[in-house]
Amino acid sequence: MTTTTLTPKSSSATTTPKQRARRPGSIRSIGDIGLYTVLVVLALIYILPFLVQIATSFKTEAEAASNAVSLVPQTFTFAAYEMLFAHSDFPVWFANSAFVTVAVTIGRVFFASLAGYALARLRFPGRGLVFGTLVAVMAVPQVVLLIPKFLVLNQLGLYDSYAGMILPLLVDAAGVFIMKNFFESIPRSVEEQARIDGAGAFRIYWSVVLPMARPALITIVILSFQGSWNELSHFIVSAQSPELTTLTKGVAALASGQLSQGTQYPLKLAAAAIMTIPVAVLFFIFQRHITNTTGGAVKG
Secondary structure: OOOOOOOOOOOOOOOOHHHHHHOOOOHHHHHHHHHHHHHHHHHHHHHHHHHHHHHHHOOOHHHHHOOOOOOOOOOOOOOHHHHHHHHOOOOHHHHHHHHHHHHHHHHHHHHHHHHHHHHHHHOOOOOOHHHHHHHHHHHHOHHHHHHHHHHHHHHHHHOHHHHHHHHHHOOHHHHHHHHHHHHHHOOOHHHHHHHOOOOOOOHHHHHHHHHHHHHHHHHHHHHHHHHOOOOOOOHHOOOOHHHHHHHHHHHHHHHHHOOOOOOHHHHHHHHHHHHHHHHHHHHHHHHHHOOOOOOOOOOO
């Protein structure tokens, strides 16, 4: 009997010409390097004005006027920051903005999520009309509503008060729209067990659905905080007392020269730099949470 021995072919022998030709080496590397180079250049162009702002806030008046775009101050000084905190109403502006922003952010998160859940899950007469009105409000420029806001606040006795500054901002159409879309992406089967156990609509919203909406809630927190912190037009028509001045109104007055004489670039840019810190910190803390994590909510 003759025994036949089969010798396995080497891996190189089974490689097709197409596979041998597919070598991702130099071409992909060159493309990636070019892409990242373009992105780095665009990023530098984008952040250059911010770097100039930071550098100028530490310059003297003369240097800021003579060499405005220099990124390294020849004479490093904190005079602009000392002027802001020790010889101006900047601390009052900052406190007012912080108070109003925190109140508006908390209110928007609650009311936007509540309204979004109602539009996504509850069936009631006029639901389509309410949603259509919501979309229509999003399309209206905010500047058109300034005079009606002033008239309503004045008629209700809320003008020139914290209530008048906060209440009109507690609900945002865009926030309701975002929460509605997110709640609709959550499977209804998640709520069925709670409904079988006798939980009502609000209980299901608060204890079951809302904890799952963390990514959308964080998005609303960031957008609400940024929007209310940087709000200017509403605060102009809702208050006029100096003790109710917010950062946006105060910095706008500085930039227009109403509170200072001369250019005073370091003073103005120092105020603007401080104003950007809270929003930047909030965004960098929560940006990794802005993802859709509804997948896996229901186990098969």
